[in-house]
Amino acid sequence: MPIPLHVPIESLTPALLDIHRAIESFNEEFEAVAWYSQRAAVATDPALKAVLEHNRDEELEHASMLLEWLRRNFPQLDEPMRTYLFTTLPITEVEQAQTQGSAPAAGAAASLNIGSMK
Amino acid sequence: MASILKREFAPISDLAWNWIDSEAQRTLKQNLAARKVVDFSGPHGWELAAINLGRLENVKKDNVPWGIRQVQSLVETRIPFTLAQFELDNLTRGAKDVDNQPIIDAVEKAARFEDTAVFTGFDAGAIKGIVKTAAHDAIALGEPAAMASAVGQAVKTLITADVGGPYTLVLGQDEYFALLAAASKAPIPPYETVKQILQGEIVMSRVLKGGLVVSKRGGDFELTVGADYAIGYSQHDSKNVELFITESFTFRVIDPRAAVVLKTASTK
Numbered sequence: 221m222p223i224p225l226h227v228p229i230e231s232l233t234p235a236l237l238d239i240h241r242a243i244e245s246f247n248e249e250f251e252a253v254a255w256y257s258q259r260a261a262v263a264t265d266p267a268l269k270a271v272l273e274h275n276r277d278e279e280l281e282h283a284s285m286l287l288e289w290l291r292r293n294f295p296q297l298d299e300p301m302r303t304y305l306f307t308t309l310p311i312t313e314v315e316q317a318q319t320q321g322s323a324p325a326a327g328a329a330a331s332l333n334i335g336s337m338k
Numbered sequence: 339m340a341s342i343l344k345r346e347f348a349p350i351s352d353l354a355w356n357w358i359d360s361e362a363q364r365t366l367k368q369n370l371a372a373r374k375v376v377d378f379s380g381p382h383g384w385e386l387a388a389i390n391l392g393r394l395e396n397v398k399k400d401n402v403p404w405g406i407r408q409v410q411s412l413v414e415t416r417i418p419f420t421l422a423q424f425e426l427d428n429l430t431r432g433a434k435d436v437d438n439q440p441i442i443d444a445v446e447k448a449a450r451f452e453d454t455a456v457f458t459g460f461d462a463g464a465i466k467g468i469v470k471t472a473a474h475d476a477i478a479l480g481e482p483a484a485m486a487s488a489v490g491q492a493v494k495t496l497i498t499a500d501v502g503g504p505y506t507l508v509l510g511q512d513e514y515f516a517l518l519a520a521a522s523k524a525p526i527p528p529y530e531t532v533k534q535i536l537q538g539e540i541v542m543s544r545v546l547k548g549g550l551v552v553s554k555r556g557g558d559f560e561l562t563v564g565a566d567y568a569i570g571y572s573q574h575d576s577k578n579v580e581l582f583i584t585e586s587f588t589f590r591v592i593d594p595r596a597a598v599v600l601k602t603a604s605t606k
């Protein structure tokens with residue numbers, strides 16, 4: 221189902237409208253992933269099951285491409301993606317671990333921060 | 339992840355690291371003079387190996403004409419010093435007079451190296467210092483009471499060369515203290531007179547012999563720092579821990595007209 225606009229379309233910038241389109245497409249890709257996954261799970265013919273799984277994987281590729289487009293064009297998305305993606309800690313602990321990492325213990329400090337004295 | 343400093347492998351508490359770092363910072367700020375005078379670019383990180391000089395050299399008119407891009411490599415210093423582990427533990431015990439001399443000695447050495455490179459040069463690192471590149475004839479500094487006159491001439495030289503201010507006087511340690519202590523029959527001490535002429539500051543250098551008047555307008559002298567001063571860890575045994583102070587940097591004079599040397603008998 222499309223995501224409705226909540227304000228008059230004239231009030232939105234072209235950039236924001238593109239982001240909206242990308243988010244809608246991203247939703248549709250994942251919606252298709254859910255459908256293909258469910259149908260593949262119950263398909264009785266092995267050949268049909270393989271086709272459905274193949275199609276599901278294609279949708280995942282499309283969703284990933286859209287997500288990357290959004291990261292590049294929706295600046296607020298970049299930072300949380302860098303925080304959470306491709307980590308191995310429990311997800312709810314990732315942010316805390318990174319916060320601690322940005323304020324390292326004295327033993328790990330890097331510079332005496334002398335810089336310019338002019 | 340271990341850094342080039344390898345601090346995480348040292349048998350040193352956070353309390354002791356904080357103490358070591360603060361002693362080093364204090365000593366650097368006390369000793370560094372060039373950074374009070376020249377433009378600072380950086381820190382650009384350990385990855386920076388050279389600065390772009392924006393020119394070609396060895397240009398050949400072969401079948402395919404070619405040239406080599408000119409760069410100036412950074413110099414990386416690493417000065418070791420040793421601290422006693424038992425003495426560092428005394429920090430945790432609450433001691434306030436922990437022996438800091440090894441830190442001070444190494445850090446002073448590091449500061450002197452940078453200041454020497456900036457003021458008088460470091461040939462092996464292709465650094466031409468301000469003294470050797472200054473475009474104007476040197477002016478005799480004279481006795482403390484006459485320093486104001488010498489500084490006045492230097493400022494006149496810079497203004498005549500269209501080098502705007504404000505101006506800074508950098509004095510060697512001996513000359514600085516002599517000026518500071520100089521008495522005068524005039525109501526204003528020579529030190530204050532010199533500051534009025536400069537409309538700027540007087541900076542003491544522990545490595546310079548004589549003095550320099552330089553413009554602080556910016557764009558004339560550039561200290562490029564890759565990794566700024568930091569303390570790292572080398573090794574330890576049951577009694578001692580060996581650390582080092584390191585930095586990477588280079589320096590270049592962009593406009594040699596922006597400095598006038600004030601010479602004494604010991605100026606090289």
